[in-house]
Amino acid sequence: MRKGEGPEYIIRPFREEDLASVLNINRSCLPENYTPDFFVYHFREFPQGFWVAELEGEVVGYVMTRIDRGFSHRPHAGGACWKGHVISLAVMPHARRRGIAEGMLRKAIEAIRSRDVKEVYLEVRVSNDPAINLYKKLGFKVARRVPRYYGDGEDAYIMLLSLD
DSSP states (O other): OBOSSSOOEEEEEOOGGGHHHHHHHHHHHOSSOOOHHHHHHHHHHOGGGEEEEEETTEEEEEEEEEEEEEEOSSTTOOSEEEEEEEEEEEEOGGGOSSSHHHHHHHHHHHHHHTTTOOEEEEEEETTOHHHHHHHHHTTOEEEEEETTOSTTSOOEEEEEEEOO
């Protein structure tokens, strides 16, 4: 919970009854939209990594993560490893610039860290400066650029946070 300008918000674990609100946020804020089953699947697989933010009783943001097994994004790490993946993060426009995204992401990273995972990665549009700046603030670094990653042809950065 944060005090300051405007109403206070809370960050809490996602519950299945939040699904309609999360779908609305996803469709309102992001061009990449997921099915209800996609959200429920990831919640059931890693419930500790799915958080929402409430502002005045309204769900205004979410972060959804998972744990993947695959090759590390860290140079010279070698071999396959378990890694955290930030799948989706969004906050409604009227609730932005209050620290909500940062707070949710910190909770998700701690959940991933508790699984003894050594890195967290995410994809972000190269044009999304506010998100890139937030991720850098939390210690993420650009690992590489992926041409035409998104459906509209925009490139993505793969950003990486080392947890060791």
